[in-house]
Amino acid sequence: MQWETVIGLEIHTQLATRSKIFSGAPTAFGAEPNTQACAVDLGLPGVLPVLNKEAVTLAVRFGRAIGAEIAERSIFARKNYFYPDLPKGYQISQYELPVVGKGRVEILLDHGEVKEIGVTRAHLEEDAGKSLHEDFHGLTGIDLNRAGTPLLEIVSEPDMRSPEEAVAYAKKVHQIVRWIGISDGNMQEGSFRVDANVSVRPRGDEEFGTRTEIKNINSFRFLERAIRFEIERQIDVIEGGGEVVQETRLYDADKDETRPMRTKEEANDYRYFPDPDLLPLVIDQEFIDKATAGLPELPDAIRKDLVSAAGLSEYDANLLTASRSITEFFRELEEWCSPKLAANWVNGELAAALNRSGLDIAASPVSAERLGGLLRRIEDGTISGKIAKQVFEAMWNGEGEADAIINDKGLKQLTDVSEIEGIVDDILAKNPTQVGQYRSGKDKVFGFFVGQVMKATKGKANPQQVNELLKDKLRVKR
Numbered sequence: 001m002q003w004e005t006v007i008g009l010e011i012h013t014q015l016a017t018r019s020k021i022f023s024g025a026p027t028a029f030g031a032e033p034n035t036q037a038c039a040v041d042l043g044l045p046g047v048l049p050v051l052n053k054e055a056v057t058l059a060v061r062f063g064r065a066i067g068a069e070i071a072e073r074s075i076f077a078r079k080n081y082f083y084p085d086l087p088k089g090y091q092i093s094q095y096e097l098p099v100v101g102k103g104r105v106e107i108l109l110d111h112g113e114v115k116e117i118g119v120t121r122a123h124l125e126e127d128a129g130k131s132l133h134e135d136f137h138g139l140t141g142i143d144l145n146r147a148g149t150p151l152l153e154i155v156s157e158p159d160m161r162s163p164e165e166a167v168a169y170a171k172k173v174h175q176i177v178r179w180i181g182i183s184d185g186n187m188q189e190g191s192f193r194v195d196a197n198v199s200v201r202p203r204g205d206e207e208f209g210t211r212t213e214i215k216n217i218n219s220f221r222f223l224e225r226a227i228r229f230e231i232e233r234q235i236d237v238i239e240g241g242g243e244v245v246q247e248t249r250l251y252d253a254d255k256d257e258t259r260p261m262r263t264k265e266e267a268n269d270y271r272y273f274p275d276p277d278l279l280p281l282v283i284d285q286e287f288i289d290k291a292t293a294g295l296p297e298l299p300d301a302i303r304k305d306l307v308s309a310a311g312l313s314e315y316d317a318n319l320l321t322a323s324r325s326i327t328e329f330f331r332e333l334e335e336w337c338s339p340k341l342a343a344n345w346v347n348g349e350l351a352a353a354l355n356r357s358g359l360d361i362a363a364s365p366v367s368a369e370r371l372g373g374l375l376r377r378i379e380d381g382t383i384s385g386k387i388a389k390q391v392f393e394a395m396w397n398g399e400g401e402a403d404a405i406i407n408d409k410g411l412k413q414l415t416d417v418s419e420i421e422g423i424v425d426d427i428l429a430k431n432p433t434q435v436g437q438y439r440s441g442k443d444k445v446f447g448f449f450v451g452q453v454m455k456a457t458k459g460k461a462n463p464q465q466v467n468e469l470l471k472d473k474l475r476v477k478r
């Protein structure tokens with residue numbers, strides 16, 4: 001049997017407000033436990049929640065960024081359940097009328113194909129506290145600092161068909177929330193958590209299979225692994241004659257497996273009802289205009305522009321729009337050289353160097369301007385691309401600017417044809433066996449000669465000139 005996977009994601013992203021969604025308590029990460037929850041967050045008797053306007057502003061920005069409708073009127077509801085880290089006994093969320101309606105995002109598949117993933121809705125809600133299982137022997141500690149932190153829950157359509165697509169979509173949403181500045185997206189700190197709904201069905205079937213939901217995945221790598229495991233598990237269950245049970249599961253990264261957590265509750269288990277303490281949220285055009293004023297140009301638009309106007313590949317354009325700082329760096333670099341060369345360096349040599357030192361591009365020791373000073377020397381023929389890598393390394397290590405390094409180390413490309421010609425002649429004379437091989441049709445030997453010339457010139461010969469000279473001199477003399 002051929003199986004097809006169906007995946008829908010629910011993403012919780014923490015909104016970057018200074019205070020909680022219904023109280024003035026601070027949201028800063030890492031404070032001493034239970035020092036940032038006030039009476040409202042704790043749901044003490046007699047308190048009333050007051051909606052944080054900034055949280056609404058950020059939700060509206062997101063809605064605009066994914067081309068979604070913003071609801072003129074939305075409702076806060078109470079989602080009732082019992083859990084030690086939920087002091088009120090209910091979570092304020094949005095149920096029937098979310099603030100952000102249907103939207104869409106694009107993901108890039110292998111081979112540069114673009115696929116659209118539907119976003120069903122995005123709604124505002126408050127976070128719960130946190131249970132701490134370490135440090136307390138046989139006990140569980142409760143830290144309520146996070147209670148009441150504003151979240152935007154972004155629910156996708158079941159549009160993804162593989163773990164790779166799910167990861168691409170999650171990365172895309174992560175990119176957007178950071179790009180428009182509504183969330184820091186910090187996954188280690190829990191500011192961006194993914195629940196994956198996974199089912200399988202016989203390929204060709206219209207109807208979806210029964211799904212399970214894997215909760216609270218906080219890395220893209222785990223997301224991919226958890227889904228992969230879950231697909232295999234479900235197929236095994238069905239092929240073994242069993243049925244997949246709709247349930248919530250947890251991913252255990254150490255064992256690389258998912259485990260049942262609880263059977264899935266139905267919506268009516270939560271006894272949702274409109275929160276009587278909160279008025280309907282009414283948003284007018286003026287509010288939307290204000291909230292979305294100054295929204296930066298979005299990565300998808302820039303990506304398309306880089307492909308169509310600058311002639312870059314989808315792959316390169318995608319990497320260059322991974323974050324705003326990368327795009328900004330590229331834009332600045334592009335002033336100095338061709339977009340293609342700039343793209344190659346940002347995605348190649350520079351990315352590798354940043355990666356090795358664990359630096360963000362904004363903190364690159366070689367700024368766009370300095371790198372531009374190097375790349376223009378490739379374009380004007382002063383140095384070859386290969387020598388440029390050597391110069392770059394020196395720049396990275398603080399040895400100065402491109403031109404100075406090129407001069408001091410005598411790295412200028414040899415362009416004097418007669419000088420190169422002499423070296424070529426010399427090498428051909430010293431290697432008669434290889435010359436014979438080449439002339440009898442062994443084309444591969446050509447690379448050997450290029451290598452020898454480059455070695456003799458310490459990489460400074462102009463590769464094109466070397467190629468031409470060699471071809472000319474190696475031509476079979478009749």
Ligand code: ADP
Nearest residue numbers: 006007008009156157158197198199208209211
């Ligand atoms: P609930 O109300 O139980 O959370 P929803 O209908 O809101 O369920 O769906 C939650 C998520 O599950 C959505 O992202 C949706 O795309 C996804 N989903 C729904 N059905 C399936 C299915 N059969 N397989 C995979 N994902 C699904």
Ligand code: MG
Nearest residue numbers: 010153155195
């Ligand atoms: Mg749901």
